[in-house]
Amino acid sequence: MNLDLDEADAAFQEEARAWLRDNVPAAPLPSMDTAEGFAAHREWEALLAEHRWSVVSWPQEYHGREASLLQWVIFEEEYYRSGAPGRVSQNGIFLLAPILFEHGTQEQQGRFLPSMATGEQVWAQAWSEPEAGSDLASIRSTATRDDARGGWVLNGQKTWSSRAAFADWGFGLFRSDPAAERHRGLTYFLFPLDAEGVTVRPIAQLDGEPGFAEIFFDDVFVPDRDVLGAPGDGWRVAMSTAGNERGLSLRSPGRFCAAADRLVDLWRRQSGTKQGRRDAERAADRVVDAWIGAQAYRAYTWGTVTRLAGGGETGAAGSVNKLFWSELDIALHETALDLLGPESELRGEDAPDAGWWSDGYLFSLAGPIYAGTNEIQRNIVAERVLGLPREARRGER
Amino acid sequence: MRFALTDEQQGFAEVLDDLLTASDTPGVVRAWGEGDAGPGLELWHRLAEMGVTGLLVPEEQGGLGADEVDLVVAFEALGRHAVPGPWVESVTLLPVLLHHTQEDQLLAGIVSGETRATVAVSEIAPLALDADVADATFVLDRNVLRHGEPGEVRRSIDPARRLFPLTPGHEVAAVDEPTVAKAHDTAVLACAAQLLGAGERLLDDAVAYAKQRKQFGRLIGEYQALKHALADVRVALDFARPLVHVAALSLHAGSQEAGRDVSAAKVATGGAAYAAARTALQVHGAIGYTAEHDLGLWVTKTRALLTAWGTPARHRARVLDSLMPLPEMPEA
Numbered sequence: 001m002n003l004d005l006d007e008a009d010a011a012f013q014e015e016a017r018a019w020l021r022d023n024v025p026a027a028p029l030p031s032m033d034t035a036e037g038f039a040a041h042r043e044w045e046a047l048l049a050e051h052r053w054s055v056v057s058w059p060q061e062y063h064g065r066e067a068s069l070l071q072w073v074i075f076e077e078e079y080y081r082s083g084a085p086g087r088v089s090q091n092g093i094f095l096l097a098p099i100l101f102e103h104g105t106q107e108q109q110g111r112f113l114p115s116m117a118t119g120e121q122v123w124a125q126a127w128s129e130p131e132a133g134s135d136l137a138s139i140r141s142t143a144t145r146d147d148a149r150g151g152w153v154l155n156g157q158k159t160w161s162s163r164a165a166f167a168d169w170g171f172g173l174f175r176s177d178p179a180a181e182r183h184r185g186l187t188y189f190l191f192p193l194d195a196e197g198v199t200v201r202p203i204a205q206l207d208g209e210p211g212f213a214e215i216f217f218d219d220v221f222v223p224d225r226d227v228l229g230a231p232g233d234g235w236r237v238a239m240s241t242a243g244n245e246r247g248l249s250l251r252s253p254g255r256f257c258a259a260a261d262r263l264v265d266l267w268r269r270q271s272g273t274k275q276g277r278r279d280a281e282r283a284a285d286r287v288v289d290a291w292i293g294a295q296a297y298r299a300y301t302w303g304t305v306t307r308l309a310g311g312g313e314t315g316a317a318g319s320v321n322k323l324f325w326s327e328l329d330i331a332l333h334e335t336a337l338d339l340l341g342p343e344s345e346l347r348g349e350d351a352p353d354a355g356w357w358s359d360g361y362l363f364s365l366a367g368p369i370y371a372g373t374n375e376i377q378r379n380i381v382a383e384r385v386l387g388l389p390r391e392a393r394r395g396e397r
Numbered sequence: 398m399r400f401a402l403t404d405e406q407q408g409f410a411e412v413l414d415d416l417l418t419a420s421d422t423p424g425v426v427r428a429w430g431e432g433d434a435g436p437g438l439e440l441w442h443r444l445a446e447m448g449v450t451g452l453l454v455p456e457e458q459g460g461l462g463a464d465e466v467d468l469v470v471a472f473e474a475l476g477r478h479a480v481p482g483p484w485v486e487s488v489t490l491l492p493v494l495l496h497h498t499q500e501d502q503l504l505a506g507i508v509s510g511e512t513r514a515t516v517a518v519s520e521i522a523p524l525a526l527d528a529d530v531a532d533a534t535f536v537l538d539r540n541v542l543r544h545g546e547p548g549e550v551r552r553s554i555d556p557a558r559r560l561f562p563l564t565p566g567h568e569v570a571a572v573d574e575p576t577v578a579k580a581h582d583t584a585v586l587a588c589a590a591q592l593l594g595a596g597e598r599l600l601d602d603a604v605a606y607a608k609q610r611k612q613f614g615r616l617i618g619e620y621q622a623l624k625h626a627l628a629d630v631r632v633a634l635d636f637a638r639p640l641v642h643v644a645a646l647s648l649h650a651g652s653q654e655a656g657r658d659v660s661a662a663k664v665a666t667g668g669a670a671y672a673a674a675r676t677a678l679q680v681h682g683a684i685g686y687t688a689e690h691d692l693g694l695w696v697t698k699t700r701a702l703l704t705a706w707g708t709p710a711r712h713r714a715r716v717l718d719s720l721m722p723l724p725e726m727p728e729a
Contacts, residue, residue: 001406001466003398003646070398264720288713291720292640292661299639302400310401323632375621381631382624386604391619 003302005074012067013074019051020082028354032088033209038122038166041088045119055093055117062109063117069305076252077298083258091163092116092123096171099188103229103237112169112190124164124193126172126215127238129157134376136173137182137235141217143174143189151223152176152231154189154197157216162370164213165202167193173234186234190226197221207362251325251367253298259332259360260294263287263339266353270339283338290332297325316384319377326367326374333361400642402470410470416443417478423691429481430556434530437481438513444480445510453492453583458501459508460492465583465645469590473641476594476702479694481557483515483527485706489587490516491535493580494542498570503533517545517563521581521707524551528561536565540577543568555701557694579648582659586644588706589659589666593634593641595699596670600630602692603677617680626676633669640665657719660712667703674699 005013029044030037048054049063057072058064067075087093093116100109115121132138141156154174164170169192177185193200197220202210229237267287270276300321304314314321336357337344347355368374382388402410420443425436444450449471454460461467468489475484487507491514495504506512515531517523519538528534528547536545545563553560572580604627607618617623644658652658674696678685685692703709 001400001402001642001646003400003643005398009398268721284717285710285713288664288716288720292665292716293636295643295661296636296640296665299400299643300636302398303639306399306401317635320632320635323628324636375625378625378628379621381628382618385631386600386624386627388604388607388618388624388627389616391621391624 009068009071009074012071013078016053016075016078017082019053020078020084023047023051024082024084028083028356029085031209031359032086032163033165033205033207033211035166038088041085042119042122044085045087045089045122049118054089054119055097058097058113058117062113069308073252073254073301073305077254077257080252080254080258081261088163089116089119089122091125091167092121092169095125096123096190099228099237099240102240103188105225107225108190108228121169122163122167124161124167124170124213124215126158126161126164126170128160130159133160134373137186139173139175139186141172141174142178143176143187143222145176146221149221149223151221152187152189152227154191154217154220154222157214159214160203160212160370161215162212164193164200164215165210169193170215171228173238176231176234180232183235185232186238187231188228188234188237189222190228191220191222195220195222205362206365207359251329253294253301256294256297256325256328256332259329260291262353262356263290263332263336266336266339266357270341276339276341279339279341283335286331286335286338290328290335293324293328293331297328300324316380319372319380320385322371323374323377323381326364329364329367330361333357333364337361400639402466406467406470409467410474413444413447413449413471413474414477416447417474417480420478422478422480423694426479426481426557426694430559432529432559438530440480441482441513442510445508449475449484450488450510451508453489454504454508455496458504460504465586465649466642468583468587469593469641469645472587472590473594473597476591476596477598479557479595479598479698481527483513483525483531485584485587485591486515486526487513487531490518490537490580490584493583494537494572494576495570497576498572500569506532515561516542517561518581518584521711522584522705523562524560525563526561527559528563529559534561534563535569536563537577537580538565540572540574541568542570542572553697553701555694555697557698558701578656579651582644582648582656585663585706585712586641586648586659588702589641589644589662592663592666592670592699592702593638595695595702596630596634596637596666596673599670599673599677599692599695599699600627600634602695603627603630603673603680607680623680627680630669630673630676633665633672637662637665637669654719657716660707660715660719663707663712664709664716667709670699671703 029040032038032041045054052063052065055064056067056075059066100112127136129139129141131140143152143154146153158172171190173186174189175185176187197218199216201214203212205211267280271280340352343352347358351358383390420440425440429437448461451460452463452468452471456462513531514533515525515528516535516537517525525534534545534547536543544566546566547561547563551560607623610617640662644662647655647658677692678696681692684690
């Protein structure tokens with residue numbers, strides 16, 4: 001057991017750190033959920049890609065560096081430590097791309113991956129529907145075969161689609177076999193959000209910004225070449241990265257380590273003020289617990305990296321992971337707000353730390369809900385990790 | 398970078414687990430608590446034969462010269478099986494303290510399993526564990542190690558922890574500060590590993606019970622209320638474990654952050670194990686609350702270890718202090 005970086009990894013870390021130091025915008029970009037902020041984040045993605053930092057683990061031909069998993073973790077740590085902007089391409093590069101690499105045709109890979117890497121095409125996920133949230137397999141949106149045109153016709157509604165308000169393309173599951181039930185008869189589709197028959201209606205989130213949207217499909221034609229994996233095999237295809245999303249790629253430890261360091265710094269500042277000292281004293285244990293939590297997540301990830309490098313899989317452990325970071329994120333931001341006292345409710349430029357904590361807090365509240373609610377994750381941990389009996393579900397007894 | 402136990406360490410863990418599983422440790426614990434140390438001492442000798450008592454003693458002094466990761470593997474097994482006795486004192490604190498002294502004979506006795514030693518440490522372990530079965534009893538007052546004369550036994554909520562006040566006697570050695578600090582940290586780390594093992598055992602037992610106990614015509618493990626509580630314990634233990642290993646590596650490397658990392662491990666394992674104890678008891682219900690059921694042996698031990706070798710408050714304060722002058726994250 002050792003935590004030493006070899007020469008190549010240390011050099012990679014140094015290179016990433018130096019580039020970020022010289023290139024990260026000094027002032028934070030506007031929120032990516034505004035038109036102006038979305039454009040600014042897209043430009044940032046282009047700059048990252050130009051210097052091959054946008055998708056470090058991808059092959060060279062798609063703007064990557066073929067970095068190892070460990071190097072990816074190192075990069076993420078440096079990235080968030082440097083205060084770099086959030087990733088507007090996240091849905092594409094971390095959720096869709098792994099599926100494209102695993103199940104996509106070479107033609108699809110060549111067509112989609114480069115523009116995803118540069119931010120030229122930003123992707124939105126389209127999983128949930130009004131009647132299919134935690135129970136994702138009860139999807140009702142349909143795909144009807146159109147042999148004449150060589151493709152499928154999509155109808156129905158998706159909702160809570162992150163980034164859809166400004167994104168270019170979407171990906172999601174549709175019921176292609178109406179006779180099949182639940183996990184069967186679903187197909188994975190890729191579709192441009194400006195296609196004929198697609199209507200995107202932004203939804204303002206708790207923070208007031210249109211971070212997600214509803215997507216309506218009214219006879220939207222999708223050619224066969226934009227089907228990912230085999231028709232009817234969509235559930236299996238989609239689930240092949242669910243573990244990735246919850247397990248590693250969605251929220252890397254770097255984010256939390258950087259936030260925990262900022263929390264410690266905030267604690268120190270508040271302890272030095274007359275008004276803040278009392279609150280700081282009371283919050284000290286929670287500051288420590290948040291810092292310990294970030295360290296635990298960091299070390300846990302090294303274990304995951306070691307296991308995956310040895311041929312292991314994330315599997316249901318991804319759910320353990322998601323429970324931990326989503327709760328940690330809230331605890332971390334709640335503690336910061338408590339430290340800020342009466343100023344904690346302020347947002348915007350003239351708020352403490354330019355609103356970094358209040359924005360982060362609002363964002364953290366979504367963590368236990370997206371990527372599968374924490375209740376669903378606890379069921380998965382209980383049934384697939386601990387081996388507890390499956391709960392009897394309606395119609396199964 | 399390779400953050401996983403080696404095959405040898407995993408093998409060591411399995412061998413210890415097999416031995417302890419076959420040793421009726423609940424029976425050993427009960428006898429120990431009633432003052433019958435016989436079965437416990439027999440087990441002590443068997444563990445000594447496997448090298449547990451000599452882990453931290455250098456090879457030239459007859460020990461194994463193993464590292465801190467090996468140590469936490471062993472102590473996790475001791476915690477998992479609630480093995481009674483002054484293990485932390487004999488196997489971690491004293492060997493580290495006495496490393497540079499002339500106490501070769503005492504160390505040789507510890508390695509062979511012939512000698513059990515215990516020690517009271519000002520502030521973090523003011524009462525000495527199992528002084529009645531120890532052949533050598535010490536008081537560590539800051540950096541001075543003295544012989545200690547045991548007084549009357551004090552009862553713990555963990556019946557297998559027999560605690561004794563010691564009256565300091567003549568000086569054995571004055572030990573340099575870094576060695577004292579390392580000895581402290583090694584003891585705290587061993588206790589953290591015991592907590593981790595105890596927590597894993599409590600979770601295992603609770604899950605096993607939830608898979609066979611039926612109420613309202615269903616296995617209670619089907620109910621989300623229990624599932625979610627047990628899942629939370631799994632999460633807490635999974636994220637405490639790597640902190641124990643990080644702390645072991647820090648201690649081994651003589652890192653400046655060793656004290657901080659050890660304290661973080663103690664806080665995390667204490668919290669996780671205590672949550673495991675509360676949840677396991679709740680899952681078992683009334684049967685778990687009986688003296689007859691073995692669950693209570695771990696429930697009470699976990700509560701005792703939570704504040705042994707430094708309270709959570711003390712360790713949190715140490716982490717916070719360490720973060721103040723140097724808020725930077727350590728390098729990977």
